[in-house]
Amino acid sequence: MIEASFRGRLGSFDLDVGFAVPGRGITALFGPSGCGKTTVLRAVAGLMRLPGGQLCVNGAQWQAGRRFVPPHRRAIGYVFQEASLFPHLSVEANLRFGLRRARCAPRIGMDDVVALLGIAPLFDRPAEMLSGGERQRVAIGRALLSQPDLLLMDEPLSALDRFSKDDILPYLERLHAALSIPVLYVSHDIAEVERLADTLVLMQAGRVRAAGPIADLLADPALPLIHLPEPAAVIDGKVIASDPQYGLCDVNVPGGVVVVPGDLGPPGTRCRLRIPASDVSLGRHVPLDTTILNALPARIEGAETTRDHQMTVRLRLGADGEGAALLARVSRKSWDRLGLHQGEQVVARLKAVALAESGPPSGPVPDPAENRRG
Numbered sequence: 436m437i438e439a440s441f442r443g444r445l446g447s448f449d450l451d452v453g454f455a456v457p458g459r460g461i462t463a464l465f466g467p468s469g470c471g472k473t474t475v476l477r478a479v480a481g482l483m484r485l486p487g488g489q490l491c492v493n494g495a496q497w498q499a500g501r502r503f504v505p506p507h508r509r510a511i512g513y514v515f516q517e518a519s520l521f522p523h524l525s526v527e528a529n530l531r532f533g534l535r536r537a538r539c540a541p542r543i544g545m546d547d548v549v550a551l552l553g554i555a556p557l558f559d560r561p562a563e564m565l566s567g568g569e570r571q572r573v574a575i576g577r578a579l580l581s582q583p584d585l586l587l588m589d590e591p592l593s594a595l596d597r598f599s600k601d602d603i604l605p606y607l608e609r610l611h612a613a614l615s616i617p618v619l620y621v622s623h624d625i626a627e628v629e630r631l632a633d634t635l636v637l638m639q640a641g642r643v644r645a646a647g648p649i650a651d652l653l654a655d656p657a658l659p660l661i662h663l664p665e666p667a668a669v670i671d672g673k674v675i676a677s678d679p680q681y682g683l684c685d686v687n688v689p690g691g692v693v694v695v696p697g698d699l700g701p702p703g704t705r706c707r708l709r710i711p712a713s714d715v716s717l718g719r720h721v722p723l724d725t726t727i728l729n730a731l732p733a734r735i736e737g738a739e740t741t742r743d744h745q746m747t748v749r750l751r752l753g754a755d756g757e758g759a760a761l762l763a764r765v766s767r768k769s770w771d772r773l774g775l776h777q778g779e780q781v782v783a784r785l786k787a788v789a790l791a792e793s794g795p796p797s798g799p800v801p802d803p804a805e806n807r808r809g
């Protein structure tokens with residue numbers, strides 16, 4: 436568990452945050468520019484001392500009352516927007532710098548990091564000859580080799596172009612799957628957060644507006660996320676079968692089985708589906724004469740009208756309506772014409788193209804399980 440509470444004033448900015456999030460997985464601190472995300476990260480790292488603050492990370496009390504563990508004694512890896520590597524040193528030397536900073540016996544070794552982050556082809560290159568995305572991968576590797584109990588990432592992709600972002604995101608997903616080091620991840624890019632985060636701390640003007648599992652917060656009618664121009668649901672699932680003849684996989688999700696294009700890996704592989712509301716339509720029956728592969732029973736939990744005569748319908752998958760949260764964007768006219776209402780059992784039709792798989796990049800995933808903790 437990571438429990439944090441910080442209060443303080445920085446110039447005219449008033450910070451008053453508190454959250455308790457799981458001590459593993461990725462927790463995203465998400466909110467608009469200037470809401471205090473980086474300030475919270477700096478307070479967690481001990482780079483900013485806010486008197487009266489409290490911080491406990493998986494049982495280690497880093498701040499409480501008069502106790503304040505200085506930053507250099509907190510086992511933290513920090514990855515910034517811009518990778519601050521030693522430019523003239525090789526990638527290997529930069530990584531070894533991380534290892535030297537370790538304050539305990541290695542739980543994750545050089546080989547693990549190199550394999551996880553696909554660094555082998557870069558190993559002998561000077562850091563100054565890397566692309567932005569490659570630099571960031573090395574910076575993440577260096578942070579991991581310092582054997583952190585907590586990894587802090589402050590908009591690690593924001594300085595990268597779309598292409599480099601798409602290149603590095605699968606590696607972050609792979610780290611997530613292979614390691615148990617908790618990560619606090621600052622971002623104001625919802626697409627990034629939807630792909631990576633397990634838990635969301637939604638911040639607004641120096642306060643925590645909500646904290647909890649990302650799937651719940653994305654579909655919470657009381658929060659602004661559902662009113663974004665492109666709301667989406669994220670659903671974590673597990674591959675149960677693949678059909679190479681058609682290039683499809685069956686993914687078991689709470690409340691149903693979704694057919695997903697692509698090879699997501701052998702049965703048991705975990706994956707995340709991102710399903711934009713605009714790619715989900717509703718009906719009363721399973722359609723027989725359609726190209727749509729996914730028609731799943733779901734129950735309507737509620738619906739919000741948006742300004743443009745559209746409705747965002749909140750659903751739960753499954754015949755009993757107890758499964759994963761799903762959103763559908765339908766016109767107000769079709770809502771009225773079908774006479775849909777809260778509590779009704781419907782069939783949610785998912786366009787196959789809407790299913791965004793976020794599995795690890797190809798290649799063997801090392802198993803640093805022996806080094807793993809938590």
Ligand SMILES: Nc1ncnc2c1ncn2[C@@H]1O[C@H](COP(=O)(O)OP(=O)(O)OP(=O)(O)O)[C@@H](O)[C@H]1O
Pocket residue numbers: 445446447448466467468469470471472473474475623
């Ligand atoms: N040392 C400081 N002195 C005065 N004001 C500060 C200081 N540090 C941060 N602030 C102010 O605190 C507020 C929060 O800043 P912070 O960088 O934490 O926001 P953020 O959510 O990370 O923003 P962004 O997404 O733009 O990086 C801002 O209004 C900023 O100007």
